[in-house]
Amino acid sequence: MNKKKGIAILGSTGSIGTQALEVIVAYPDYFDLQVITAHKNVDLLIEQALKFRPNSVVISDENQYKKLKDALWNEEIHVYCGEDALCQVVESTEVDTVLTALVGYAGLRPTISAINAKKSIALANKETLVVAGALITELAKERGVNIYPVDSEHSAIFQCLTGEFHNPIEKIYLTASGGPFRGYSVDQLSKVSLEQALKHPNWSMGAKITIDSATLMNKGLEVIEAKWLFDLKSEQIDVIVHPQSIVHSLVQFEDGSMKAQMGLPDMKLAIQYALTYPARLKTNFPRFNFMDYPSLTFEQADRKVFKNLDLAYRVMDMQGTAACALNAANEVAVAAFLENKISFLAISELNEHVVEEMTNIISPKYDDFVAIDLAAREITLQKISSL
Numbered sequence: 315m316n317k318k319k320g321i322a323i324l325g326s327t328g329s330i331g332t333q334a335l336e337v338i339v340a341y342p343d344y345f346d347l348q349v350i351t352a353h354k355n356v357d358l359l360i361e362q363a364l365k366f367r368p369n370s371v372v373i374s375d376e377n378q379y380k381k382l383k384d385a386l387w388n389e390e391i392h393v394y395c396g397e398d399a400l401c402q403v404v405e406s407t408e409v410d411t412v413l414t415a416l417v418g419y420a421g422l423r424p425t426i427s428a429i430n431a432k433k434s435i436a437l438a439n440k441e442t443l444v445v446a447g448a449l450i451t452e453l454a455k456e457r458g459v460n461i462y463p464v465d466s467e468h469s470a471i472f473q474c475l476t477g478e479f480h481n482p483i484e485k486i487y488l489t490a491s492g493g494p495f496r497g498y499s500v501d502q503l504s505k506v507s508l509e510q511a512l513k514h515p516n517w518s519m520g521a522k523i524t525i526d527s528a529t530l531m532n533k534g535l536e537v538i539e540a541k542w543l544f545d546l547k548s549e550q551i552d553v554i555v556h557p558q559s560i561v562h563s564l565v566q567f568e569d570g571s572m573k574a575q576m577g578l579p580d581m582k583l584a585i586q587y588a589l590t591y592p593a594r595l596k597t598n599f600p601r602f603n604f605m606d607y608p609s610l611t612f613e614q615a616d617r618k619v620f621k622n623l624d625l626a627y628r629v630m631d632m633q634g635t636a637a638c639a640l641n642a643a644n645e646v647a648v649a650a651f652l653e654n655k656i657s658f659l660a661i662s663e664l665n666e667h668v669v670e671e672m673t674n675i676i677s678p679k680y681d682d683f684v685a686i687d688l689a690a691r692e693i694t695l696q697k698i699s700s701l
């Protein structure tokens with residue numbers, strides 16, 4: 315039998331991380347869980363460590379280290395803490411694939427470490443490609459590392475491209491559910507609450523991406539993610555609203571033919587495919603029934619009302635560090651919205667303000683991303699305090 319695939323899950327306590335653990339335990343002959351990590355949720359990390367018995371665990375918030383260490387002192391599990399440890403554990407020789415299931419800019423550094431150590435990447439953390447897509451894709455090419463998308467839309471595109479290596483893409487369509495406020499006017503959006511924004515119609519996800527889905531920032535980040543994953547120009551990437559979330563995305567080839575990938579919305583499928591590609595392992599996930607979905611519908615995304623989507627296209631054309639600044643502003647703005655400090659519409663207003671204020675460094679190095687991320691966060695916080 316082939317060697318089992320050693321997996322590191324960065325962000326095992328999150329929505330993607332917990333679903334990834336379900337996938338991994340379902341195939342004990344295929345996967346070998348090496349590393350799990352969390353930021354603050356030490357209780358769940360301890361529970362996962364005792365249940366799934368990885369080789370190492372990391373808590374990035376150092377304040378939680380003692381509790382973790384005390385709980386696992388008698389187990390044969392290595393325990394580490396801090397951001398540097400996150401970067402180091404992925405380099406272990408036992409790790410073959412790193413699933414980046416942590417949220418936000420924090421994913422950048424460990425992803426770079428994993429690529430440098432020539433690990434395959436199963437990429438859920440789209441922010442890494444948004445912030446530093448050129449740097450990451452160049453590094454991956456240089457190191458001969460494959461990046462397998464976990465995001466359902468990008469997994470769909472990737473699945474449609476299998477066997478099409480020599481056929482150029484004319485265009486892709488990323489589908490979007492439209493979120494809880496599909497069809498709303500600006501006036502209606504000015505009155506929505508945090509509670510409403512947290513209710514996604516089709517997917518259950520972490521808080522940040524749920525808000526990003528409601529503002530359509532998520533789709534904007536996905537447009538940028540697609541540019542880097544599939545080497546596309548902005549005019550080759552279109553967004554189409556598809557409220558049923560059954561068609562996960564489509565590719566149009568140069569002969570005009572289109573391929574779509576479909577199925578019930580379940581992230582476990584996309585996670586599993588990123589970890590087992592090119593194999594498709596048998597699952598008992600519920601199957602699609604056409605009679606439950608007699609009509610699949612499609613509509614135009616409203617870029618005038620949902621300004622974040624438009625802004626994402628703008629920063630993509632600006633290149634350089636513009637998307638890094640947008641991502642930082644958005645992370646700060648979403649965190650403030652989650653604390654009920656700003657309104658829903660203030661998120662896109664802040665994002666726009668920061669992109670306009672920030673210097674755009676055209677050929678950035680790693681240190682430039684770090685500096686821009688920090689500066690953009692500061693400007694966003696200042697603007698929030700003046701609101």
Ligand code: NDP
Nearest residue numbers: 325327328329330352353354355416417420438439519520
């Ligand atoms: P969650 O908020 O549910 O989980 C985030 C995970 O990252 C948790 O394990 C959390 O630890 C950890 N984490 C948070 N902050 C940090 C930090 N600063 N440093 C290190 N680790 C940190 O997020 P999701 O699972 O929803 O999303 C994860 C990523 O996957 C995001 O980039 C998202 O855009 C992407 N994605 C998610 C989808 C989904 O269905 N959820 C779909 C497609 C993409 P702790 O629990 O301790 O806070």
Ligand code: MG
Nearest residue numbers: 465466467536
């Ligand atoms: Mg997605």
